[in-house]
Amino acid sequence: MKHIVIVGGGFAGINAAKALGNKKDVRVTLIDRNNYHLFQPLLYQVAMAALNGGEISYPFRKMLTKYRNITIYKGSVENVDLQNKKVQTEFGDIEYDYLVLACGSKHHYFGHNEWESFAPGLKTIGQASEIRRRVMEAYEHAERTQDPTERKKLLTFVIVGGGPAGVELAGSIGEMSRYYLSKYYKNIDPKRTRIFVVHSGKQILKEFSPELSSKAARALELLGVQIWTESKVTNIDENGVQIGKERIEAGTVLWAAGVRSCSIGKTMGINTDSSGRIPVTELLSLEEHPEVFCGGDQARFELPGNEQLPGLASVALQQGKAIGKNILRDVAGKPQKPFSYFDKGKMATIGKYKAIVEFGNTKLSGIPAWFIWLLVHIYFLSGFKHRFFVLLQWGWSYFTFGHATRIVNREWRFYPDGDVVE
Ligand SMILES: Cc1cc2nc3c(=O)[nH]c(=O)nc-3n(C[C@H](O)[C@H](O)[C@H](O)COP(=O)(O)OP(=O)(O)OC[C@H]3O[C@@H](n4cnc5c(N)ncnc54)[C@H](O)[C@@H]3O)c2cc1C
Structure with a gap:
């Protein structure tokens, strides 16, 4: 053996x-x-309160139960x-x-690990829950403050990085503020939320063709997102982001850069x-x-x-x-085979019915791309029960325009390995 x-x-x-x-x-x-496999591509849905952590994770012991020769250690x-x-x-x-x-x-904070507590990234369920808490708390504080400058800051979100994760986060905040949250507050208008994507490269979603990248940029702009390309973040603190001589005062900064x-x-x-x-x-x-x-x-x-x-x-x-x-x-004493990658294409979503998909010379955007994105993500979720419930939960929040999981947790502490704990 x-x-x-x-x-x-x-x-x-x-x-x-x-x-x-x-x-x-x-x-x-x-x-x-961890004692579970995590489906990271749907983490931002947890961060944006559309799904719960348990719906995108699956215990190893259950997943591998039929394999008698596999032992699992947490x-x-x-x-x-x-x-x-x-x-x-x-x-x-x-x-x-x-x-x-x-x-x-x-x-990776490019040598500025001190930025992590001001701008959490999205890799674990703990981080997704912390991002959800920060986003929801920003609206709660904005509702109670009497200071218009503070309110403007609280309703400003900066996402550092214009790759798929940054674009998905920005699109979700845009959609949530315009379509879901707007009816729930009395003193603020969540539709006035300002969202910035700060990206050091020339085009967001650089993995995609310029044509699809600009379609994604237009879809983001329709959700109120401002895109700053060729802009390098030089500092992040508890009140916002410095980009060379420019400054954006923001209540929430999220990291999707490296x-x-x-x-x-x-x-x-x-x-x-x-x-x-x-x-x-x-x-x-x-x-x-x-x-x-x-x-x-x-x-x-x-x-x-x-x-x-x-x-x-x-x-x-x-x-x-x-x-x-x-x-x-x-x-078995047989020769090994070299690895060859079969490229099945790439996709990114910007919001409901808005996505881009590229495989070979085929480029799709809008509703068809979004349905492909949805089906692929649901298909790859582990376990039939998972797929079914996630689809149900999503369907429900889309049709009712309400995010069932929009509760605010208590504050989380950062661990040095990037995870957070209550
Ligand atoms: C927010 C987000 C969105 C994404 N969206 C997409 C997408 O739409 N499409 C796409 O194709 N890809 C996407 N990705 C990328 C994709 O999730 C990763 O490429 C993929 O998860 C990498 O798989 P992996 O097995 O290498 O590592 P991971 O899936 O990260 O798994 C690593 C495992 O190792 C464990 N581990 C780490 N260190 C240790 C240690 N020291 N001891 C024991 N265990 C350890 C971790 O707990 C984890 O379970 C996304 C990623 C994120 C974060």
């Missing part, structure tokens, strides 16, 4: 585990600091001893024959790239340690021409499956 240790049960880790599940001659240990892996083939965890060392690293990524791979690669003494990602060969393993595999956001996989694969769920999912199959081939 070969022992395979998988660190991280995200899209890469869970698909590697499934590929190895109930296969002969292997036993698997999956270690994750805990954090702190280091890897490559020479002695051991992972060091908070609950002791675990030896492996093969190791799969799939720890994903976390937010990500960095989780830090395990660094502790292993491996040469990682500038984003902390571990370079892998075409077999998705480490050049000097062919028994160690890495996939998803944590891996740096180069395509011919120095091009790199983006940090997407579909990349992680395909790499996880490929790693599992390569380990099985190796255990």
